[in-house]
Amino acid sequence: MPPKAHTGSYDGTGGPGKWGDLDAANKACSVGLQQSPIDIEATVKSQLPALKVNWGKSADTIVNNGHTIQLNFAEGSTLMLGDVKYKLLQVHFHRPSEHMIGGKNFPMEAHFIHRNDAGGLAVVGVLMAEGRPTPAFGKIVKTMPAAEGPAVKADAGIDPHAMLPTKLSYFRYPGSLTTPPCSEVVEWLLLTTPIHVSAADVAAFAKLYPMNARPVQKDNRRYVLKSI
Numbered sequence: 692m693p694p695k696a697h698t699g700s701y702d703g704t705g706g707p708g709k710w711g712d713l714d715a716a717n718k719a720c721s722v723g724l725q726q727s728p729i730d731i732e733a734t735v736k737s738q739l740p741a742l743k744v745n746w747g748k749s750a751d752t753i754v755n756n757g758h759t760i761q762l763n764f765a766e767g768s769t770l771m772l773g774d775v776k777y778k779l780l781q782v783h784f785h786r787p788s789e790h791m792i793g794g795k796n797f798p799m800e801a802h803f804i805h806r807n808d809a810g811g812l813a814v815v816g817v818l819m820a821e822g823r824p825t826p827a828f829g830k831i832v833k834t835m836p837a838a839e840g841p842a843v844k845a846d847a848g849i850d851p852h853a854m855l856p857t858k859l860s861y862f863r864y865p866g867s868l869t870t871p872p873c874s875e876v877v878e879w880l881l882l883t884t885p886i887h888v889s890a891a892d893v894a895a896f897a898k899l900y901p902m903n904a905r906p907v908q909k910d911n912r913r914y915v916l917k918s919i
C-alpha cells in the first residue's frame with residue numbers, strides 16, 4: 692500500500708523477503724514487529740468509533756504505477772475516526788488480498804489511504820470476493836492504463852463510495868505499510884464485510900497484476916479489535 696512508488700517487487704531477488712535489504716530506509720520490512728498484512732484469527736470485540744466516511748463523489752486521476760492501479764483524490768474527501776480527521780489520498784488494489792481471514796485469502800483487496808495532519812495513516816481495507824459485479828470497479832478496470840505511465844484523468848463516474856459494503860463494521864490493529872519502506876505508522880481498519888466484483892473484472896486486473904500481495908506477517912501478540 693504505497694503512498695509513493697516503491698522499489699521492491701513480488702518475486703525473485705527483489706521479492707518481499709528481500710525488501711529489508713534493498714535500502715537502509717526499508718529496515719522495518721525485515722526487523723519491524725508491527726508489520727502488515729496479517730492473518731486475522733482471534734479478535735477482541737470492542738466499542739470502536741463508527742467510521743464516518745465523507746468522500747467526494749469521484750476520483751481525480753488514475754495511474755498504473757508499475758506496482759498496482761491507483762486512483763488519486765483531490766482535497767476535500769475525509770474520514771473521521773473518533774475525533775481525528777483524516778484526508779483521503781488514494782485507493783489502490785492488491786491481488787490476491789493481502790490480509791487473510793482465518794487463513795484464507797480473497798481474490799482482491801482495496802486500500803483506501805488516509806493521512807492526518809500529524810502524518811499518521813489510516814487505511815480502510817476492503818476485501819473483494821467474486822460474485823455480482825460492482826459497476827464502479829468495472830469502470831476502473833475498463834479505464835485503467837494497460838502500461839506503467841503517468842496519471843491520467845479518471846472517469847468521473849467512478850464513485851469511491853460504491854466500493855464500500857453497506858455495513859462499515861471493521862477490524863482494527865496497529866500495523867505498517869505493506870510495501871517498502873514498511874513504516875509502522877498505520878491504523879488498519881479492515882472492513883469485516885467484503886464487497887463483490889465480477890470474476891471477469893478480477894481476471895482483467897490479473898492480466899496486469901497477477902500477484903502484488905505481500906505475504907502475511909507475524910502478529911507478535913498484537914490484538915485485533917473488532918467493532919461491535
Ligand SMILES: [Zn+2]
Nearest residue numbers: 692693802869
Ligand atoms: Zn496496499
